Amino acid sequence: MDILRGYVEAVKRNMETMNASDYDGKEEDLRRQQEELERYEQRLKEKSASADRFDQVVDAAVDCAAGDISFSQLEHMYQQEGS
Known part of the structure; x- marks a missing residue:
């Protein structure tokens, strides 16, 4: 779960920066x-069963x-990834 x-947290920082003056x-x-x-997405993609599941996890x-x-x-949702 550390990757997730x-x-x-990286997405939050990015959103804050994009919305900052x-x-x-x-x-x-x-x-x-x-x-x-x-880098995070690459690690998540390696663990994903399919491209669709990866997209679902990223969206979530x-x-x-x-x-x-x-x-x-x-x-x-992430734990269901392997199911």
Whole structure:
């Protein structure tokens, strides 16, 4: 679950940066965050049974970062990944 929790936190940081007022270095922060997200996504993709399941987990992680679902709901979905 560490990968999943780290990914949600990275998505939250990215959302906050995107919604923040412009500041010096914002583009660089967004670039670094995108690279971090891609690393997490690669690790999640390696564990996914299919591309569709990967997409579902990523969508749910974004929903969790936005506060639309709880982390426990996301965990439950992620654990169903292997089913």
